[in-house]
Amino acid sequence: MDKNMYAIEVERLTKIYGKGETAVTAIANATLQVKPGELVAILGPSGSGKTTLLTCIGLINEPTNGKVVIDGTTVADEGWNSGIDLKRMRREKLGFIFQAHNLIPFLTAQENVMIALEINHLTKSEAKGRATELLVSLNLGHRLNNYPSALSGGEAQRVAIARALANKPKVILADEPTAALDTENGKNVMTLLKKLAVENHSAILVVTHDHRMVEGFDRIFQVNDGRITGEKSNLEVWASHELG
Ligand SMILES: Nc1ncnc2c1ncn2[C@@H]1O[C@H](COP(=O)(O)OP(=O)(O)OP(=O)(O)O)[C@@H](O)[C@H]1O
Numbered sequence: 300m301d302k303n304m305y306a307i308e309v310e311r312l313t314k315i316y317g318k319g320e321t322a323v324t325a326i327a328n329a330t331l332q333v334k335p336g337e338l339v340a341i342l343g344p345s346g347s348g349k350t351t352l353l354t355c356i357g358l359i360n361e362p363t364n365g366k367v368v369i370d371g372t373t374v375a376d377e378g379w380n381s382g383i384d385l386k387r388m389r390r391e392k393l394g395f396i397f398q399a400h401n402l403i404p405f406l407t408a409q410e411n412v413m414i415a416l417e418i419n420h421l422t423k424s425e426a427k428g429r430a431t432e433l434l435v436s437l438n439l440g441h442r443l444n445n446y447p448s449a450l451s452g453g454e455a456q457r458v459a460i461a462r463a464l465a466n467k468p469k470v471i472l473a474d475e476p477t478a479a480l481d482t483e484n485g486k487n488v489m490t491l492l493k494k495l496a497v498e499n500h501s502a503i504l505v506v507t508h509d510h511r512m513v514e515g516f517d518r519i520f521q522v523n524d525g526r527i528t529g530e531k532s533n534l535e536v537w538a539s540h541e542l543g
Pocket residue numbers: 316317323324325343344345346347348349350351352508
C-alpha cells in the first residue's frame with residue numbers, strides 16, 4: 300500500500316493521563332485513517348475522549364502508546380518520534396479550528412489571518428493579499444478591519460476558519476466548530492469545510508456532538524468510553540438520534 304495514501308493514520312493509539320490509582324485511560328487502542336479530501340467526524344458523548352484523540356493527532360498531546368502518521372511522516376510511535384520537529388510539523392502541515400473566541404482580541408479579522416501567514420515567513424504585503432483573498436472568499440470582505448468583539452458568532456468562526464486554512468494545510472482539525480452556532484451558520488461552516496476538503500485536497504477531522512450536522516460528513520467514527528466503537532454512515536447516526 301502507498302504509504303502516502305492517507306493524510307492521517309492512527310494505529311492502536313492509547314492515551315493515559317496520570318499514573319497509578321488516579322490514572323485515566325482517555326483513549327484506548329484507537330485506529331483510524333483519513334484520506335486527503337475526506338471530511339470525517341468523531342462523534343461521542345462528553346468525556347468519551349474525542350478531544351484527547353484530536354490533540355494527540357494535532358501533536359499537542361503526547362500519546363502514551365501507539366502510532367500517529369501525518370502525511371506519510373511518523374510523528375509518534377510509542378511516544379513522540381524524537382527525530383521530528385513537532386512545532387514545524389504543526390505549523391506547516393496542520394490547521395486548527397477551535398471555538399471562535401480563540402481569535403486574538405486586539406487584532407482585526409484581517410490581522411488575525413495575516414499572523415498565521417507571517418509565522419510561516421510570508422512578507423507582510425504577501426500575507427495581507429492572501430488574508431484578504433481568503434476572507435473575501437468567505438464573504439467577509441466587509442469585515443476585514445473589524446475586531447473580533449464586533450463580529451457575529453458565525454463571522455468570527457469564519458475568520459477562525461480562514462486563519463486555520465491560510466497555509467493550505469494537509470490536515471485540518473476542528474473541535475466543535477458548530478456547537479456555538481445556530482443551525483444555519485453551522486450548516487454554512489459545514490458547507491465550507493466540505494468545499495475545502497474537495498478543493499484543497501485536505502483531510503478534515505471534526506470532533507462534535509452536534510447531531511444536527513451529521514449529514515455533511517463523508518464518514519463518522521463513534522467514540523464511547525475511550526474506544527472507537529464503530530464507523531457509521533450519517534444516516535445511521537441520524538436515525539439512532541432522531542428515532543431513538
Ligand atoms: N489533562 C487531563 N488530565 C487528566 N484527565 C484528563 C485530562 N484531559 C482529559 N481528561 C479525562 O480524559 C477523559 C476524556 O476527556 P476528553 O476531554 O478527551 O473527552 P471529550 O469526549 O472531548 O469530552 P467533551 O465532549 O466533554 O469535551 C475524561 O475522563 C477526562 O476527564
